[in-house]
Amino acid sequence: MRKEIDKLGEMELEDRNxxxxxxxxxxxxxxxxxxxxxxxxxxxxxxxxxxxxxxxEKLGIGEKQTYQAVIKACSLILEGKADGxxxxxxxxxxxxxxxxxxxxxxxxxxxxxxxxxxIGAYDMIHPLDDVNRGQSTNDVYPxxxxxxxxxxxxxxxxxxxxxxxxxxxxxxxxxxxxxxGRTEMMDAIPITLGxxxxxxxxxxxxxxxxxYKVEERLRQVNIGGTAVGTSNNAxxxxxxxxxxxxxxxxxxxLAAAEYPMDITQNNDVxxxxxxxxKALAVNLIKIANDLRLMNSGPHGGIGEIKLAPMQMGSTxxxxxxxxxxxEMVMQVGMKVIANDAAISTAAxxxxxxxxxxxxxxxxxxxxxxSLLERAVFLFRTKCIDLIQPDEAKxxxxxxKSYAFATxxxxxxxxxxxxxxxxxxxxxxxxxKKALEMYRENNKD
Numbered sequence: 001m002r003k004e005i006d007k008l009g010e011m012e013l014e015d016r017n018x019x020x021x022x023x024x025x026x027x028x029x030x031x032x033x034x035x036x037x038x039x040x041x042x043x044x045x046x047x048x049x050x051x052x053x054x055x056x057e058k059l060g061i062g063e064k065q066t067y068q069a070v071i072k073a074c075s076l077i078l079e080g081k082a083d084g085x086x087x088x089x090x091x092x093x094x095x096x097x098x099x100x101x102x103x104x105x106x107x108x109x110x111x112x113x114x115x116x117x118x119i120g121a122y123d124m125i126h127p128l129d130d131v132n133r134g135q136s137t138n139d140v141y142p143x144x145x146x147x148x149x150x151x152x153x154x155x156x157x158x159x160x161x162x163x164x165x166x167x168x169x170x171x172x173x174x175x176x177x178x179x180x181g182r183t184e185m186m187d188a189i190p191i192t193l194g195x196x197x198x199x200x201x202x203x204x205x206x207x208x209x210x211x212y213k214v215e216e217r218l219r220q221v222n223i224g225g226t227a228v229g230t231s232n233n234a235x236x237x238x239x240x241x242x243x244x245x246x247x248x249x250x251x252x253x254l255a256a257a258e259y260p261m262d263i264t265q266n267n268d269v270x271x272x273x274x275x276x277x278k279a280l281a282v283n284l285i286k287i288a289n290d291l292r293l294m295n296s297g298p299h300g301g302i303g304e305i306k307l308a309p310m311q312m313g314s315t316x317x318x319x320x321x322x323x324x325x326x327e328m329v330m331q332v333g334m335k336v337i338a339n340d341a342a343i344s345t346a347a348x349x350x351x352x353x354x355x356x357x358x359x360x361x362x363x364x365x366x367x368x369x370s371l372l373e374r375a376v377f378l379f380r381t382k383c384i385d386l387i388q389p390d391e392a393k394x395x396x397x398x399x400k401s402y403a404f405a406t407x408x409x410x411x412x413x414x415x416x417x418x419x420x421x422x423x424x425x426x427x428x429x430x431x432k433k434a435l436e437m438y439r440e441n442n443k444d
Contacts, residue, residue: 002120015119018085020105020127026098030089037099037359038366040152042086043078044144045103048223049131050074051245055238056133065115066125073110082106090363095356096141104131134234136226138264138354143221143246145362149273150218150252152369153211159376160208160280166384167201170194179304179394180401187401193304193389200287207280214273221246221254222263228353229261265354267347270361277368278340281333284375288326288333291383295323303393308386325383332375339364402428408435412442 001012004021011021050071057067076082085106088098104127109119111131117124125131132140175194182188223246224239226232231239243256257263297303313322342364346357355361402421409417412435420438424430 004120013120018082018106018109018119019087019102020109020120022101022127023088023098023105026088026092026102030092030098032089032091035090035363037086037088037090037102038148038363038370039083039086040148040366040370041099041144041362042103044148044151045100045140046074046077046107047147047246047249048135048140048144048242049103049107050078051242051249052133052135052238053131054245055241059235059237059241061235061238062130062133066111066130069111069115069125070107070131072114073107076110077106082110090359092359093356095137095354096359096362097137099359100132100137100140101127104128107131134224134226134238136233138227139222139225139229139260141358141362142263142267143223145270145358145365146218146221147246147250147252147254148362148366149270149369150215151250152366152373153215153218153273156280156369156373156376157208157211159373159380160204160211163376163380163384164201164204164208166380167197167204170384170387171198171201174389177389177391177394178398180398180403187403189403189406190398193394196290200283200290203283203287204280207276207283210276210279214276217269217272219252219254220257220263222257222260224256225260225264227264229257229259229264231260261353265350265352267350267355267358267361270365271344271347274340274343274365274368277336277365277372280372281336281368284372284379285330285333288329288379288383291387292323292326295326302397303390304397306388306390307383308388310382325378329375329379329383332371336368336372339368400428402426402431404428405431405435408439412438 002015003010003012004024006021006025008025011024013020013024017024053067053070053074056062057064057071086099086102088102092098108122108125108127108131111125112119112121115125171194173194174197175192177193178190179193179196180187181191221243222229223242224231224234226234239256243254246252246254263269291305291307294302294304295307307323307325309321310324311321313320313324343361346360346364347355349355349357405417405421416438417435420434421431424434
């Protein structure tokens with residue numbers, strides 16, 4: 001065991017813990033047992049710390065050996081060597097300060113180990129004076145969140161492109177299959193199954209484009225703005241240097257914010273991104289629900305398509321198979337919509353120069369991005385790619401309907417066609433004969 005001291009007193013920590021007293025206090029204060037801070041956000045913060053250390057080493061500010069050890073510590077963390085040391089709950093007071101301190105302490109103690117020093121020997125490498133030099137949670141955390149969001153956005157956008165392609169392949173493959181169209185869950189006019197899937201593809205194409213374009217707004221970062229965006233305690237050369245290093249480390253075209261105070265206090269960009277994720281969620285729910293309905297049956301439902309059986313559907317009804325993949329996708333969409341409400345509510349509480357509720361925004365946004373990225377992949381590979389049409393059922397339902405009657409309205413008039421449908425009580429064969437007869441008798 002080792003002891004660490006701060007202005008509130010002292011605490012005992014296990015020697016194996018790379019985190020220090022500030023993290024230990026946060027762990028106790030925010031013991032919600034909800035979930036830990038998203039590792040993607042942790043890694044993005046570590047990238048910021050690494051970029052800062054590289055910048056300071058190049059500028060010759062501070063001890064070179066210190067920053068070499070910090071850089072090596074960051075590299076080890078990014079390889080997943082210290083995942084278990086990031087223990088603060090995702091939802092925390094202090095605008096993310098506890099997460100930033102967790103990262104600072106772990107990097108400092110890992111760097112001390114690399115330098116052959118004892119954990120906690122902060123007179124050699126300090127979590128704040130060295131690892132957090134020229135930084136504040138208020139510029140590190142938003143910058144890291146933008147990096148993590150862009151990384152996930154790129155994966156999601158790519159996933160949407162593949163889903164769009166899969167839907168277009170079904171559009172082409174089902175182009176000749178005529179079926180009954182439906183409006184308000186009622187028989188409408190004939191369409192093709194291919195056209196239906198083509199419409200789905202168009203919706204996902206819009207989502208893909210929106211997600212691709214919104215990255216532009218996330219590339220502006222406020223690193224170097226420190227506490228409120230006025231760049232206090234951050235050297236000018238450092239502010240420009242860290243951006244260059246972050247571009248290299250992340251492979252993202254990051255740019256220094258034109259007005260850092262804006263980005264420090266305003267989180268509307270995250271609301272915008274979340275809104276686009278909500279739009280994707282809405283489209284996925286709509287498509288998934290349509291597929292559930294078209295797959296319904298096998299004998300008491302619509303049954304125009306067949307979804308691949310994925311698992312047993314009931315513990316009491318033998319042979320029952322449920323549309324579990326569309327149901328999963330729909331639940332992901334519902335969760336994303338709920339997260340969007342949380343993000344919007346948190347963002348509007350950015351009182352004055354800082355938003356204290358950024359941890360909720362970060363947790364909700366990264367969760368939505370991760371869930372959608374996986375859901376889109378599973379939807380494509382376990383559902384869309386495996387769909388088979390039931391052409392006979394499509395033809396049967398189309399022939400049983402009087403959807404064809406709409407085609408007679410231009411010649412015979414709406415009222416005449418309606419009367420004939422009513423007279424023959426919805427009998428499609430009788431309706432068709434009556435309409436043809438009426439047309440023949442009224443050619444002139």
